[in-house]
Amino acid sequence: xxxxxxxxxxxxxxxxxxxxxxxxxxxxxxxxxxxxxxxxxxxxxxxxxxxxxxxxxxxxxxxxxxxxxxxxxxxxxxxxxxxxxxxxxxxxxxxxxxxxxxxxxxxxxxxxxxxxxxxxxxxxxxxxxxxxxxxxxxxxxxxxxxxxxxxxxxxxxxxxxxxxxxxxxxxxxxxxxxxxxxxxxxxxxxxxxxxxxxxxxxxxxxxxxxxxxxxxxxxxxxxxxxxxxxxx
Amino acid sequence: xxxxxxxxxxxxxxxxxxxxxxxxxxxxxxxxxxxxxxxxxxxxxxxxxxxxxxxxxxxxxxxxxxxxxxxxxxxxxxxxxxxxxxxxxxxxxxxxxxxxxxxxxxxxxxxxxxxxxxxxxxxxxxxxxxxxxxxxxxxxxxxxxxxxxxxxxxxxxxxxxxxxxxxxxxxxxxxxxxxxxxxxxxxxxxxxxxxxxxxxxxxxxxxxxxxxxxxxxxxxxxxxxxxx
Amino acid sequence: xxxxxxxxxxxxxxxxxxxxxxxxxxxxxxxxxxxxxxxxxxxxxxxxxxxxxxxxxxxxxxxxxxxxxxxxxxxxxxxxxxxxxxxxxxxxxxxxxxxxxxxxxxxxxxxxxxxxxxxxxxxxxxxxxxxxxxxxxxxxxxxxxxxxxxxxxxxxxxxxxxxxxxxxxxxxxxxxxxxxxxxxxxxxxxxxxxxxxxxxxxxxxxxxxxxxxxxxxxxxxxxxxxxxxxxxxxxxxxxxxxxxxxxxxxxxxxxxxxxxxxxxxxxxxxxxxxxxxxxxxxxxxxxxxxxxxxxxxxxxxxxxxxxxxxxxxxxxxxxxxxxxxxxxxxxxxxxxxxxxxxxxxxxxxxxxxxxxxxxxxxxxxxxxxxxxxxxxxxxxxxxxxxxxxxxxxxxxxxxxxxxxxxxxxxxxxxxxxxxxxxxxxxxxxxxxxxxxxxxxxxxxxxxxxxxxxxxxxxxxxxxx
Numbered sequence: 004x005x006x007x008x009x010x011x012x013x014x015x016x017x018x019x020x021x022x023x024x025x026x027x028x029x030x031x032x033x034x035x036x037x038x039x040x041x042x043x044x045x046x047x048x049x050x051x052x053x054x055x056x057x058x059x060x061x062x063x064x065x066x067x068x069x070x071x072x073x074x075x076x077x078x079x080x081x082x083x084x085x086x087x088x089x090x091x092x093x094x095x096x097x098x099x100x101x102x103x104x105x106x107x108x109x110x111x112x113x114x115x116x117x118x119x120x121x122x123x124x125x126x127x128x129x130x131x132x133x134x135x136x137x138x139x140x141x142x143x144x145x146x147x148x149x150x151x152x153x154x155x156x157x158x159x160x161x162x163x164x165x166x167x168x169x170x171x172x173x174x175x176x177x178x179x180x181x182x183x184x185x186x187x188x189x190x191x192x193x194x195x196x197x198x199x200x201x202x203x204x205x206x207x208x209x210x211x212x213x214x215x216x217x218x219x220x221x222x223x224x225x226x227x228x229x230x231x232x233x234x235x
Numbered sequence: 236x237x238x239x240x241x242x243x244x245x246x247x248x249x250x251x252x253x254x255x256x257x258x259x260x261x262x263x264x265x266x267x268x269x270x271x272x273x274x275x276x277x278x279x280x281x282x283x284x285x286x287x288x289x290x291x292x293x294x295x296x297x298x299x300x301x302x303x304x305x306x307x308x309x310x311x312x313x314x315x316x317x318x319x320x321x322x323x324x325x326x327x328x329x330x331x332x333x334x335x336x337x338x339x340x341x342x343x344x345x346x347x348x349x350x351x352x353x354x355x356x357x358x359x360x361x362x363x364x365x366x367x368x369x370x371x372x373x374x375x376x377x378x379x380x381x382x383x384x385x386x387x388x389x390x391x392x393x394x395x396x397x398x399x400x401x402x403x404x405x406x407x408x409x410x411x412x413x414x415x416x417x418x419x420x421x422x423x424x425x426x427x428x429x430x431x432x433x434x435x436x437x438x439x440x441x442x443x444x445x446x447x448x449x450x451x452x453x454x455x456x457x458x459x460x461x462x463x
Numbered sequence: 464x465x466x467x468x469x470x471x472x473x474x475x476x477x478x479x480x481x482x483x484x485x486x487x488x489x490x491x492x493x494x495x496x497x498x499x500x501x502x503x504x505x506x507x508x509x510x511x512x513x514x515x516x517x518x519x520x521x522x523x524x525x526x527x528x529x530x531x532x533x534x535x536x537x538x539x540x541x542x543x544x545x546x547x548x549x550x551x552x553x554x555x556x557x558x559x560x561x562x563x564x565x566x567x568x569x570x571x572x573x574x575x576x577x578x579x580x581x582x583x584x585x586x587x588x589x590x591x592x593x594x595x596x597x598x599x600x601x602x603x604x605x606x607x608x609x610x611x612x613x614x615x616x617x618x619x620x621x622x623x624x625x626x627x628x629x630x631x632x633x634x635x636x637x638x639x640x641x642x643x644x645x646x647x648x649x650x651x652x653x654x655x656x657x658x659x660x661x662x663x664x665x666x667x668x669x670x671x672x673x674x675x676x677x678x679x680x681x682x683x684x685x686x687x688x689x690x691x692x693x694x695x696x697x698x699x700x701x702x703x704x705x706x707x708x709x710x711x712x713x714x715x716x717x718x719x720x721x722x723x724x725x726x727x728x729x730x731x732x733x734x735x736x737x738x739x740x741x742x743x744x745x746x747x748x749x750x751x752x753x754x755x756x757x758x759x760x761x762x763x764x765x766x767x768x769x770x771x772x773x774x775x776x777x778x779x780x781x782x783x784x785x786x787x788x789x790x791x792x793x794x795x796x797x798x799x800x801x802x803x804x805x806x807x808x809x810x811x812x813x814x815x816x817x818x819x820x821x822x823x824x825x826x827x828x829x830x831x832x833x834x835x836x837x838x839x840x841x842x843x844x845x846x847x848x849x850x851x852x853x854x855x856x857x858x859x860x861x862x863x864x865x866x867x868x869x870x871x872x873x874x875x876x877x878x879x880x881x882x883x884x885x886x887x888x889x890x891x892x893x894x895x896x897x898x899x900x901x902x903x904x905x906x907x908x909x910x911x912x913x914x915x916x917x918x919x920x921x922x923x924x925x926x927x
Contacts, residue, residue, distance in 0.1 A: 006546060006547055006548055007547045007548035007549055007550070007554060007558070007755075008548050008549065008550035008554065008757070009548040011550060012548050012550060012703065012755070012757050012761065013529050013532070013533075015757070015761035015764075015765075016528050016529045016532070016703075016761055016764060017529050018765070019761055019764040019765035019770075020526060020527075020528065020529065020764070022765070022767040023526070023767065024522075024525075024526060024767040024768075024770040024771065025767075026522060043509065043512055043516075045513075045516065045711075045714055045715045047508055047509070048507060048508055048509050048510075048512050048513040048516060048715070049507060049508065049513070049714075049715070049718065050506040050507055050508065050728075051508055102745070121745040121746070122745060124745060127692065127693060127745075127746040128659045128693060131655070131659060147718070147728055147729045149729065154740075154741075154744050154745075154746075154747060155743075155744070158745065159692075159744060159745040159746040159747065160688070160691065160692035160740075160744075160746055160747050161692045161693065161746050162746075164685050164688040164689060164692065164732075165689065165692070165693075181714075182713075182714040182715075182717070182718065182729075183711065183714045185714070186710055186711040186713065186714050187711070189710065190710070190711075197675055197677070197737050198737075198741065198744065199542070199736060199737050199738045199739065199740055199741050199744060199747055199751075200691075200692075200734065200735070200736055200737075200747060201677070201734070201735040201737075202688070202732065202733065202734040202735070203717070203729070203732070203733040203734075204731070204732060205728075205729050205730065205731050205732075205733075206731055207731070208683070208684055208685040208731055208732075209683050209684070209731055210600045210601075210647060210683060210684050211617070211683070211725070212599075212600040212601035212604070212617060212618070212619050213600070213619070213622075213624055213627055213643040213646055213647065214492065214622075214623060214624055214643065215492045215495060215496065215617065215620065216643045218643050218644045218647040220647070220648075220651065221600055221647055221650075221651060221683070221684035221685060221686070222598065222600075222651055222654060222655075222658075222684045222685040222686040222688075222689055223684065223685020223686075223688060223689070223731070223732065224685070236920065237875075237879075237919050237920045237921055238878070238879070238882045238915055238916060238919050238920075239913050239914070239915060239916060240913075240916070241916045241918060241919050241920035241922075241923060242916075244920040244923075245920065245923055260920075260921075260924050262875065262876075262921055262924070262925075263875065264875070265871070265872040265873075265875045265878065266868075266872055270865070270868070271865040271868065271869070272846075273827060273846065273849070274849060274853070274861060274865065275846070275848075275849030275850045275851075275852055275853035275854075276850075276853055276857075276861070276862060276865045277850050279862065279865040279866055279868070279869050280865075282866075282869035282872070283868065283869045283872045286872060286873070362826070362827070362828035362829055362830075363829075365829075366828070366829035366830070366832070366833055367829065393830070394786055394828075394830070395786045395826050395828035395830070397786070397826055398826065399825065399826025399827055399828070400826075400827075401861075401902075402823070402824070402825065402826045402827070403826075403905075403906065404901075404902040404903075404905035404906055405823055405824075405905070406473070406476065406823070406824050407905040407906065407908055407909065408473075408476050408477045408480045408481070409476055409480055409787055409790050409791060409824060410826070411480070411908075411909040411910070412480040412481075412486065412790040413786050413787075413790060413826070414910075416486070416786075416790075438913045439910065441911075441913065442906070442909075442910030442911045442912065442913065443909065443910050445910075445911040446909060446910055446911045
């Protein structure tokens, strides 16, 4: 197949753009809003974020509560393991899917569940029957309570979205203040070769399509747990 | 305003004269040209608007007790007259034009007119005044100083009443529905009077209220401020 | 001469504006949105400056569209994406249909894409024997009802849970329920099977990032994530105007889209896709096709006065605040894009004569322009559409009326005299209402006429 009407479309675009459009359309109204300060960065326009690590952690916790994300902060692998064991029992996990990751690998054996790793290149659809997908992440974002993942940092595209429960293991140094810093991280970490999928996850899956009433677990995971493990 | 709500004009004149200003009115002016403009007939609109531009030479401020007419002159005359012989004059006129409540508060710095209007009222923000001219605080600052007046804000204050010029007769069913929603909110406040700075809104809402035999009365802001 | 579409619009509007249940339902649905939206807006350090910045990003992109599109395409093709430039809907449909045939596709899963609705893709795919399933819950529901989406962002906003329960009972043979959670789980189970079976996943794109060659998809449910993860082929259809310069622009646009559109700080899933799966990746589609769609967008681009309508990020905020939308609902528009933005662009996409009535059906209150996160001059464009329509094909009776008015305007004294003379006869207007000209009857059908004053203002002035 050819690439279609590329030249024709570009031709029409160039022709159209020969007439400039006014930059300030708001010239119509003698608006009394003060002229916006164009020198501010995006960071200064979005909601403010505390400057200190403790403040940011508190903000992330607050967002998680609002979003119904199950958020834990623990010290050491033992404690992280304990959290996962409790979840296993409370939620009735019978099987687990994950990818190999220095933070996650030590936690798996003690759970005693049927386990599969995506590196085994199984058919992604087969992840459907697993109770939980455990992944790492690139960052957590305090401003919004979000998780930044890519197909490289979180075991592909399917692992973090198909199983009904998604668990993320992260470390405190991964907590970033805001969205601009998340994109800065992407540039610096992947700038020469981006993964084919980059995602922001903010809370468990939800919909408001029925009478605008919030329901969790529409198609993605109904449960989202984040365990922040302080290695100290 | 001339034929249907002359008291509004009379109130404006009285208030300004009481504040010590000299007021003039040009008999040759009929209409700002907005109805034709909004309907898309810009040539016909210009034919009407040109009388305004020609009559209002000079440098005195031009005051209008109508958010929609003031917005037409202030915001749209420059565009309507662009590339015509009156282009420069139109820009000058637009710079000198003010809606009445904005003139009192922003230009003259006056909020207390010594008025008295013993009643519970609610205020409707006409869309042109609100969104084209950013008029919201000014009427309220003036009403606050009126003796024995209680202002109750209605729900959804900033939603359109449904007049919209030719819209109200081109799409009467939608216009009526919007007016019904608005008048319901006004009635829910329990106010005796519905006040606005735009006569067209008041005309439309009064038309609906009268047809439904409601007790709520409409009155222009200028008439309230001229009361003693 | 009103177009057929204009006549249908008025008929439907008349029916639905009288439906007080509909009016109340829509009001309730939008009320919680308004509270949430205002709360999130209030959290910004400077919302108005954010709108200004978002508008600048879009202005930059649209006014240098050719160079950003070329950058976008080159980055995408470098990583194995197949890019196709479709001049119109037909060409886009043909490409997708040919692909489906070639790959023997039986089941196609779709995530929400207004652009695919614009080109009426589903019908054609179904004609060649593909099962096409909408995975977004709202779209899934209206698809089962064989109905168009009611709202850009909330396709099933007009339905109650009872209606949805009945629908599921009928079409999916599920147990009845009044509980939205149960109903959502029914849909989830049903759609799970489709994700796993689908041969092709078709998505739209909210943005196309030129700098890194990625499309960005915003959603809450996770259906787009699944649509783009499981099937072996991913096809994305994107309007050419969606391209933005930099990846970091999303740091502003993603939260603004959510706040304006749904009253959330940011939606649940915001995903960027830059190509098919890479060699070292464990999953993902083997093929990624991106179809760029013109379909009259270059025409709108050429209208420098209205070019900023292409800045639209399809958030739906203008629909939410529009009093016309609230009263007539999404179906009355009878076209893909509803509300103020739809009224502005549809004449450009589908013809001025047939669609000017949407620009006329507005009181020009300006709430849309005030709320638009990218500061499109919406209500002024409606005015411009009206002007363009009258220039092209004037409504002769209205033009006559305005010309007569302009003539009278030269002689205000005559009008004054007419008013004095006519005033005593005004009460009789009620009696002869049926003989009055149409515009008068349009007023008097629901409203009383205002009284002509005994003395006009100019009478008062002269007598001072």
